[in-house]
Amino acid sequence: MRRTIVATTLLAVTGLAHAAEPIQVIEPATITNPEMVELGKKLFFEPRLSKSGFLSCNSCHNLSLGGVDILPTSIGHNWQEGPINAPTVLNAKYMLAQFWDGRAATLQEQAAGPIANPKEMALEHELALDVLRAIPGYQAEFSEVFGDKGITLDTVTEAIATFEETLVTPNSRFDQYLNGDKEALSTAEQEGYALFKSKGCAACHNGPAVGGTMYQKMGLMQPFVTSNPAQGRVDVTGKEHDRMVFKVPTLRNIELTYPYFHDGSTYDLKEAVIVMQRVQLGQELTDQEADRITDFLKTLTGEQPQITLPILPPSVAGTPKPQPFAK
Numbered sequence: 001m002r003r004t005i006v007a008t009t010l011l012a013v014t015g016l017a018h019a020a021e022p023i024q025v026i027e028p029a030t031i032t033n034p035e036m037v038e039l040g041k042k043l044f045f046e047p048r049l050s051k052s053g054f055l056s057c058n059s060c061h062n063l064s065l066g067g068v069d070i071l072p073t074s075i076g077h078n079w080q081e082g083p084i085n086a087p088t089v090l091n092a093k094y095m096l097a098q099f100w101d102g103r104a105a106t107l108q109e110q111a112a113g114p115i116a117n118p119k120e121m122a123l124e125h126e127l128a129l130d131v132l133r134a135i136p137g138y139q140a141e142f143s144e145v146f147g148d149k150g151i152t153l154d155t156v157t158e159a160i161a162t163f164e165e166t167l168v169t170p171n172s173r174f175d176q177y178l179n180g181d182k183e184a185l186s187t188a189e190q191e192g193y194a195l196f197k198s199k200g201c202a203a204c205h206n207g208p209a210v211g212g213t214m215y216q217k218m219g220l221m222q223p224f225v226t227s228n229p230a231q232g233r234v235d236v237t238g239k240e241h242d243r244m245v246f247k248v249p250t251l252r253n254i255e256l257t258y259p260y261f262h263d264g265s266t267y268d269l270k271e272a273v274i275v276m277q278r279v280q281l282g283q284e285l286t287d288q289e290a291d292r293i294t295d296f297l298k299t300l301t302g303e304q305p306q307i308t309l310p311i312l313p314p315s316v317a318g319t320p321k322p323q324p325f326a327k
Contacts, residue, residue, distance in 0.1 A: 022197065022206035025175040026091060026252065026302055029166040035145050040163025042141075042310040043156060049128050050121035051077055053322025057114065057160065061089035063307050066256030067167065072264030073228075077122035078325050084230045085264035088257045090305070091250055093165045094209035100246045100262050102215060103236045107161035112153060125153050131320050132156065137313020169253055169302030177299070185299055192296025195289055200281045210251035210300060217245045218262065221282030224275075228263030255298045270294045 031037055043049065044057045060074040060082075061067050067088035069075075074082040084100055092098065098110035114120040115128050123131075132138045132151045139151070146155045174193075176184035185193070196202055207213045215233060218224045224244070233242035246262055259265065260272040273293050277285050285293070 021178060022202040023174070023178065023210050024208045025178050026168055026170045026172070026208050028170045029168050031166060033145075033162060036159050036162045037166055038163075038310070039141050039145050040159035040161070041307070042312055043160050044163055045310055046312060048131050048135075048312075048315070048319075048322065049115050049123060051123040051127075051323050052325050054325070055121050057089075057111075060086040060114070060120075063089075063167070063305060066090060066253045066304070067092075068257045070258060072259050074120070076120040077118065080119045082119055084228065084262050085259065087249060088253065089164055090167050090169050091209045091212075091252050093168065094207065094250070095212035095247065096214065097247060100230065100249075101233050101236050102247050107164050108154075108157045111157040111160040111164070127320065129153065129156070134319040135313050135315055141313070167305050169304060172252070172300050172302035174296075174299040175302065186295070188292055189295045189299050192292035192294070193299075195293050196296055199277060199283065199285070199289070199293070201276070201293070204248045204280070205251050211248045212250045214248050215242075215245050216248050216280070218279070219244055220280045222279045224261075224279045226261075226263045226265060228265075230262055232262075251297060251300055253301050253304075255301055269297060273297070 047053050047056045047059075049056065055076065060069045062069055067090035069086050071086070073084060074086045076082055087100060092107060096102070098104040098107060099113070104110035104113060112125065115123055116125050129151055132142075142149075142151045142155060145159065149155050173184045173189075177190075196205075204214060204216050205211045218232070230246075231243055233245045234240065236242070254260075255269060258267045258269065260267075260269070261275075266272050266275070270290050274285055274290050277283050277290075
């Protein structure tokens with residue numbers, strides 16, 4: 001009965017998608033505090049925020065690779081394998097919450113997590129702050145940007161989040177289509193968009209990021225078979241009905257952000273389309289339908305952030321030393 005109700009709801013929402021476009025354009029970033037953005041960029045690329053002095057935010061959210069690391073699950077301190085696929089940082093500002101299970105309400109809250117996570121960067125927050133405070137270049141830059149607030153967990157994460165908010169990907173061919181250029185998409189791609197709506201995909205994948213606006217059970221209509229240990233929002237809420245419920249991922253730049261799903265179980269976008277249609281909507285696509293939807297999804301690749309790598313301030317004799325990976 002519950003599946004029937006959910007399916008009916010999805011179809012109803014999809015029906016509305018024909019009256020109004022379910023996807024909105026991505027707007028270019030507006031930068032109002034360039035000094036804070038620049039500081040946040042340095043911290044995003046700063047490996048000394050990890051215990052080993054080797055890992056940075058960019059290690060798992062590589063801005064040369066669509067904001068991901070193209071691994072099923074990321075590699076953290078001492079070569080530990082993470083429990084879940086790293087989501088893209090691109091367009092993360094549009095998410096209703098951060099992490100697959102939504103345990104961080106904001107980008108700033110999310111930024112604090114990986115630094116201290118023993119399976120990720122593995123550096124306790126106070127030790128991370130000690131490192132930054134012992135680098136004269138950071139002392140001066142934090143003073144310039146934050147004044148008397150100094151180097152605290154709040155100022156560090158605020159700077160990182162402010163930088164991450166600029167990581168948007170406007171002007172995809174689909175954005176051009178939405179803005180009135182009907183020749184920006186081929187006939188096959190337009191057919192794919194029509195199928196994307198009529199088959200029910202747009203019920204969950206909507207908004208500027210084409211996702212990220214809701215939570216949904218993975219395996220809604222048929223079980224999703226995986227060996228990945230992640231259990232979704234049940235770990236946050238403690239409620240059994242949230243088991244295997246995850247934040248719906250963005251489909252922006254999806255051709256760049258493989259492997260797919262929370263377990264990173266496929267590198268093939270067409271296969272991902274087929275699997276999602278089966279386990280989430282209980283339908284089988286023809287080979288041509290799967291091709292057309294895949295064609296459409298590739299039009300969601302936007303202009304990637306053009307990042308000039310920051311020059312990080314040097315350590316000095318008193319700066320705490322890294323602890324390299326165990327051999």
